[in-house]
Amino acid sequence: MSATDDLADATVFTPLPNNAGVDAAVKAARRVIAALLHAGNNSPAEMGGVADRLNAVAEYVEEHAPPVAERMADMWAGEGFSRHNPVTGPENAIAPPLHFQLRADRSIVGVTTLGLQYQGPPGNVHGGIAALLLDDALGVSNFAAGEPGMTAHLSLDYRKPTPLFTPLTVRAAQQSVDGRKIRTVGTISANGEVCVEAEGLFISMREKNSPSWPMTS
Amino acid sequence: MSATDDLADATVFTPLPNNAGVDAAVKAARRVIAALLHAGNNSPAEMGGVADRLNAVAEYVEEHAPPVAERMADMWAGEGFSRHNPVTGPENAIAPPLHFQLRADRSIVGVTTLGLQYQGPPGNVHGGIAALLLDDALGVSNFAAGEPGMTAHLSLDYRKPTPLFTPLTVRAAQQSVDGRKIRTVGTISANGEVCVEAEGLFISMREKNSPSWPMTS
Numbered sequence: 001m002s003a004t005d006d007l008a009d010a011t012v013f014t015p016l017p018n019n020a021g022v023d024a025a026v027k028a029a030r031r032v033i034a035a036l037l038h039a040g041n042n043s044p045a046e047m048g049g050v051a052d053r054l055n056a057v058a059e060y061v062e063e064h065a066p067p068v069a070e071r072m073a074d075m076w077a078g079e080g081f082s083r084h085n086p087v088t089g090p091e092n093a094i095a096p097p098l099h100f101q102l103r104a105d106r107s108i109v110g111v112t113t114l115g116l117q118y119q120g121p122p123g124n125v126h127g128g129i130a131a132l133l134l135d136d137a138l139g140v141s142n143f144a145a146g147e148p149g150m151t152a153h154l155s156l157d158y159r160k161p162t163p164l165f166t167p168l169t170v171r172a173a174q175q176s177v178d179g180r181k182i183r184t185v186g187t188i189s190a191n192g193e194v195c196v197e198a199e200g201l202f203i204s205m206r207e208k209n210s211p212s213w214p215m216t217s
Numbered sequence: 218m219s220a221t222d223d224l225a226d227a228t229v230f231t232p233l234p235n236n237a238g239v240d241a242a243v244k245a246a247r248r249v250i251a252a253l254l255h256a257g258n259n260s261p262a263e264m265g266g267v268a269d270r271l272n273a274v275a276e277y278v279e280e281h282a283p284p285v286a287e288r289m290a291d292m293w294a295g296e297g298f299s300r301h302n303p304v305t306g307p308e309n310a311i312a313p314p315l316h317f318q319l320r321a322d323r324s325i326v327g328v329t330t331l332g333l334q335y336q337g338p339p340g341n342v343h344g345g346i347a348a349l350l351l352d353d354a355l356g357v358s359n360f361a362a363g364e365p366g367m368t369a370h371l372s373l374d375y376r377k378p379t380p381l382f383t384p385l386t387v388r389a390a391q392q393s394v395d396g397r398k399i400r401t402v403g404t405i406s407a408n409g410e411v412c413v414e415a416e417g418l419f420i421s422m423r424e425k426n427s428p429s430w431p432m433t434s
Contacts, residue, residue: 021258028271033310035278036246036289040308041238053274054245057267061252064262071255076339084254086335086343091257094311095294095333117311118303122293126303127356127368128349135345150346154373156363185251203330 107173149202366419
């Protein structure tokens with residue numbers, strides 16, 4: 001069964017890029033990040049000039065950014081909630097980004113391919129990057145199940161190296177809710193084999209005012 | 218006691234930026250990443266133009282990058298080993314970067330302040346980013362203790378929210394070596410209180426050809 005069989009419908013659980021806005025610039029920033037890593041310190045590129053050009057872009061964008069307090073309020077309103085996240089966010093250049101889709105059983109699945117900026121051991125994904133993707137996936141699957149929570153404990157088992165430049169399937173599903181305790185599991189697979197398994201204990205946010213997770217189609 | 222008391226000497230365990238090379242460009246790329254997140258989708262900045270300028274930089278750098286196989290070999294030779302890492306690497310724009318220092322007891326410590334690109338809950342660090350920093354810190358501390366390993370299991374306890382825009386102290390120390398099993402612990406603290414605790418089980422790399430961790434001063 002392919003990773004995208006058995007989807008609930010065409011619903012995408014995290015926002016897709018909107019290239020009309022900041023997303024195209026963020027996509028280009030991701031390309032810059034990867035290019036700098038591919039070039040490295042022995043490249044014949046004139047890096048001083050590259051730095052000047054990037055600083056000029058940063059200065060221009062900074063001049064057109066709202067005050068942080070205003071931006072934070074906007075970030076946490078409506079769809080913004082998932083647009084800035086370091087795993088899924090089309091506004092966040094450190095995010096691959098990973099797009100999760102909702103399945104009929106309310107678990108989630110997403111596929112991404114990671115490049116050099118996510119490298120740990122030679123040719124493989126950094127164990128902490130795998131943890132980042134899984135922590136986020138578990139959190140999104142709690143929203144998908146209608147019972148979001150804050151991470152209290154996260155446990156990761158590394159079964160085999162997670163390869164770079166290879167499609168990775170990230171899955172997560174809420175397993176149980178006992179009072180305010182939520183248990184959620186997830187995996188990262190490559191070439192049909194599980195590379196990393198995660199299990200998380202989350203504390204329900206039901207008692208608190210928590211934003212609802214945006215659904216976009 | 219401040220985070221930087223009790224250091225073994227002036228030894229820095231991860232490379233400091235070398236602004237004469239690619240590092241200045243990567244530093245500027247980090248500034249672009251943060252600026253784009255601060256600006257967001259409602260900024261009056263002409264993001265199409267920003268995208269064009271960033272794509273032009275990426276294209277220039279890509280044209281001056283070696284083939285991937287050649288670059289990979291270079292990345293894993295000498296100091297390169299720690300220069301591209303997503304936590305410590307001055308060549309990696311997704312890295313904060315975090316600089317670890319070696320203490321007299323061969324534990325390690327580093328201080329960093331994280332911005333919007335690392336946000337999870339409002340105003341706080343993403344739990345998966347905390348996991349990323351700690352997995353890396355545990356790995357570096359295994360090198361510091363002379364017994365490096367591959368992560369087999371990682372366990373994280375989230376004690377309290379880890380704040381953005383606040384100096385975070387990341388510590389790690391190898392606890393025991395039993396055959397090829399290595400146990401290592403670490404913490405992230407803010408304002409003198411532990412926010413996240415990590416415990417890792419690593420499998421020794423002694424049997425394999427493993428690169429030595431570079432020491433720079």
